[in-house]
Amino acid sequence: xxxxxxxxxxxxxxxxxxxxxxxxxxxxxxxxxxxxxxxxxxxxxxxxxxxxxxxxxxxxxxxxxxxxxxxxxxxxxxxxxxxxxxxxxxxxxxxxxxxxxxxxxxxxxxxxxxxxxxxxxxxxxxxxxxxxxxxxxxxxxxxxxxxxxxxxxxxxxxxxxxxxxxxxxxxxxxxxxxxxxxxxxxxxxxxxxxxxxxxxxxxxxxxxxxxxxxxxxxxxxxxxxxxxxxxxxxxxxxxxxxxxxxxxxxxxxxxxxxxxxxxxxxxxxxxxxxxxxxxxxxxxxxxxxxxxxxxxxxxxxxxxxxxxxxxxxxxxxxxxxxxxxxxxxxxxxxxxxxxxxxxxxxxxxxxxxxxxxxxxxxxxxxxxxxxxxxxxxxxxxxxxxxxxxxxxxxxxxxxxxxxxxxxxxxxxxxxxxxxxxxxxxxxxx
Amino acid sequence: xxxxxxxxxxxxxxxxxxxxxxxxxxxxxxxxxxxxxxxxxxxxxxxxxxxxxxxxxxxxxxxxxxxxxxxxxxxxxxxxxxxxxxxxxxxxxxxxxxxxxxxxxxxxxxxxxxxxxxxxxxxxxxxxxxxxxxxxxxxxxxxxxxxxxxxxxxxxxxxxxxxxxxxxxxxxxxxxxxxxxxxxxxxxxxxxxxxxxxxxxxxxxxxxxxxxxxxxxxxxxxxxxxxxxxxxxxxxxxxxxxxxxxxxxxxxxxxxxxxxxxxxxxxxxxxxxxxxxxxxxxxxxxxxxxxxxxxxxxxxxxxxxxxxxxxxxxxxxxxxxxxxxxxxxxxxxxxxxxxxxxxxxxxxxxxxxxxxxxxxxxxxxxxxxxxxxxxxxxxxxxxxxxxxxxxxxxxxxxxxxxxxxxxxxxxxxxxxxxxxxxxxxxxxxxxxxxxxxxxxxxxxxxxxxxxxxxxxxx
Numbered sequence: 001x002x003x004x005x006x007x008x009x010x011x012x013x014x015x016x017x018x019x020x021x022x023x024x025x026x027x028x029x030x031x032x033x034x035x036x037x038x039x040x041x042x043x044x045x046x047x048x049x050x051x052x053x054x055x056x057x058x059x060x061x062x063x064x065x066x067x068x069x070x071x072x073x074x075x076x077x078x079x080x081x082x083x084x085x086x087x088x089x090x091x092x093x094x095x096x097x098x099x100x101x102x103x104x105x106x107x108x109x110x111x112x113x114x115x116x117x118x119x120x121x122x123x124x125x126x127x128x129x130x131x132x133x134x135x136x137x138x139x140x141x142x143x144x145x146x147x148x149x150x151x152x153x154x155x156x157x158x159x160x161x162x163x164x165x166x167x168x169x170x171x172x173x174x175x176x177x178x179x180x181x182x183x184x185x186x187x188x189x190x191x192x193x194x195x196x197x198x199x200x201x202x203x204x205x206x207x208x209x210x211x212x213x214x215x216x217x218x219x220x221x222x223x224x225x226x227x228x229x230x231x232x233x234x235x236x237x238x239x240x241x242x243x244x245x246x247x248x249x250x251x252x253x254x255x256x257x258x259x260x261x262x263x264x265x266x267x268x269x270x271x272x273x274x275x276x277x278x279x280x281x282x283x284x285x286x287x288x289x290x291x292x293x294x295x296x297x298x299x300x301x302x303x304x305x306x307x308x309x310x311x312x313x314x315x316x317x318x319x320x321x322x323x324x325x326x327x328x329x330x331x332x333x334x335x336x337x338x339x340x341x342x343x344x345x346x347x348x349x350x351x352x353x354x355x356x357x358x359x360x361x362x363x364x365x366x367x368x369x370x371x372x373x374x375x376x377x378x379x380x381x382x383x384x385x386x387x388x389x390x391x392x393x394x395x396x397x398x399x400x401x402x403x404x405x406x407x408x409x410x411x412x413x414x415x416x417x418x419x420x421x422x423x424x425x426x427x428x429x
Numbered sequence: 430x431x432x433x434x435x436x437x438x439x440x441x442x443x444x445x446x447x448x449x450x451x452x453x454x455x456x457x458x459x460x461x462x463x464x465x466x467x468x469x470x471x472x473x474x475x476x477x478x479x480x481x482x483x484x485x486x487x488x489x490x491x492x493x494x495x496x497x498x499x500x501x502x503x504x505x506x507x508x509x510x511x512x513x514x515x516x517x518x519x520x521x522x523x524x525x526x527x528x529x530x531x532x533x534x535x536x537x538x539x540x541x542x543x544x545x546x547x548x549x550x551x552x553x554x555x556x557x558x559x560x561x562x563x564x565x566x567x568x569x570x571x572x573x574x575x576x577x578x579x580x581x582x583x584x585x586x587x588x589x590x591x592x593x594x595x596x597x598x599x600x601x602x603x604x605x606x607x608x609x610x611x612x613x614x615x616x617x618x619x620x621x622x623x624x625x626x627x628x629x630x631x632x633x634x635x636x637x638x639x640x641x642x643x644x645x646x647x648x649x650x651x652x653x654x655x656x657x658x659x660x661x662x663x664x665x666x667x668x669x670x671x672x673x674x675x676x677x678x679x680x681x682x683x684x685x686x687x688x689x690x691x692x693x694x695x696x697x698x699x700x701x702x703x704x705x706x707x708x709x710x711x712x713x714x715x716x717x718x719x720x721x722x723x724x725x726x727x728x729x730x731x732x733x734x735x736x737x738x739x740x741x742x743x744x745x746x747x748x749x750x751x752x753x754x755x756x757x758x759x760x761x762x763x764x765x766x767x768x769x770x771x772x773x774x775x776x777x778x779x780x781x782x783x784x785x786x787x788x789x790x791x792x793x794x795x796x797x798x799x800x801x802x803x804x805x806x807x808x809x810x811x812x813x814x815x816x817x818x819x820x821x822x823x824x825x826x827x828x829x830x831x832x833x834x835x836x837x838x839x840x841x842x843x844x845x846x847x848x849x850x851x852x853x854x855x856x857x858x859x860x861x862x863x864x865x866x867x868x869x870x871x872x873x874x875x876x877x878x879x880x881x882x883x884x885x886x887x
Contacts, residue, residue, distance in 0.1 A: 019782070048710070208562070235599065249603055255607070359844055
């Protein structure tokens, strides 16, 4: 007897070291898997933020501009309209040529005026139109520099390369160095990026247009998906008889939640645009498509939340003589509301980051103006990211990363709101 | 009247009727609500429903039919040559008519210009008529709603019936959406299969959707064999799953079986952040960082990696799916009863032996379901492949080369200028149909497996 048990324990002991080694390996694999995921996340964030933070500053040139009456006319006689159409480009050019008196050939003159962005004209125009009393004076203003200058100042262009291989010539380098030495070229806060629409010039491009488009689409999504989703969940959870129709609806909702988003885009294109005749590129169409897409998410979350309200609440209400509708609307639904809202916000966050269905319904247009209504052509934040990511200019890389940062901030805020709601109002029964 | 103002007017009318109905119900019983069958609120709501529902229904019906009726009327007034047009020409002429009416572009054809003027005029009249009618119906409804109120009228039951119908209508929108998807994709796909045989689409080995613009053009008749797309989609999804399944599963096992509560409470949300990042961000990252990196590593090893390789898109897509697999596996692993683990420990098994031989086999159906759902997501993922995978339809299994996928082709075919009759655009819908069917099958199988598994332990 004792012989035999000794034998077994020997077998166990013999294998123990090997088994423990295996155990440690298994554990390490688990840690490795987890670290891969988290490291990738860090890598992604570091790359995006490293590329993007510089877009919140951009190079500006401080010029002494004479707002000469010969170009603008005298403030008393010039109408607002004439003031808008005046040749501001000439004012800027003259100021630059005054600053670089050595420049004389035609080619050099062009190169010098290329240091300032083509959008600076509008900057100056808006300033003069809003303060016409400045006309005739010499003013000192910061104007947006060209995107290549911006890239150079930020260190993205290698000065040591051969002249033919970089986008900025030696001559221009000399001018830029002179401006920097005089304190007339510096990185300053990039307001343009936050307050203007898209542009072909990277230095004038902003995200306000896309953000407004996203906001308008999300309003439509919210207005449609939230009430309909909650109503559907209430019906399925509280009223629906167990029937084949109800089963069909349930299976349907679970399947819709896993249908690829691009298919919803095809639906929007074929039904909303081609059949119903809604306008292309409009936030209202985008909102409807996103609403259909988020509906299953909201229904599933709302049902889970309704399920977690204990039956005793319903029974107490019914026992006091309330009808089933009253029991649901007065008691069950208010108690389930935090969970419902959390689900709705998370659904909205997903809708905000969605791109593919919006491509299908034409929200990829190049839109300069900031949309003012639900049927104006517009893009959305993620689509703007997609568009900029496709642009060849180096300066758009940092713009894309910066737009991603803005999008991530919005998503973070929405998720924090959801977490806050859950923490604050969730009840454990 | 504009639709917005009309709706506001109707809403005001409904609110007034609510107040009126409630007051009248109370007046009928001389201010003593106990003699009423239902609460005063219910009488008010019932009256308001009378005032608003018929008017809104009229408004919806009118708006839906208006364009068609007005256009039909204007069309019959056009000269005879327009009546004899073929359907294509008619569509063109109608589009021109609409453009002229909207003031987008003037027309050289006097008949069209006249017609457009008629169109504008009739539309304005129709709007007026609609507003007046809706208002009349609303007022009539309000009057009826207030007049029918009696103390013994079961107002609550009626209001609740309407409420329940509303709930049911909302629930059936899910079905309507599915039907809408199937019909819209199917119709266009069937039109596509009229010009390209379905066998060629499913089994053809060449994909180049450039169709000829002129009839006599050489060399671009367009070929629609979708096999390269299927293979490309499969290749990228496979790479993604090779990344996502081991990492996701091991993370889930570690988090649920090994990790201390503190580690778990930090690591799990971090992993879920990966799921919250928009796919366009992954796409940008894949195209800007991962693809050049792989290319560089490849050249160090002496391999020729395409700048839009399947590997880059697949790797990043795999990372996107990790949290999906890990959270689903986490759920099923946690659902395995503790007694089964305790049994294995009592027999002297180490923790990893327990996991491998007891927990995983018990959780396997759920894990397989999760993997299938992840696969369906990989097949339908769009932005990562649009930004990081190529456009050229290479029929290859080499992950270092560039391949294209179903979703990429849908996007390239449908973004930009399109004419709606060419097989080129219709092909996108045929691809959409394939995508929908494949993901639907994967989802149904996965949901079945998951559900059946759940029933065992609960």
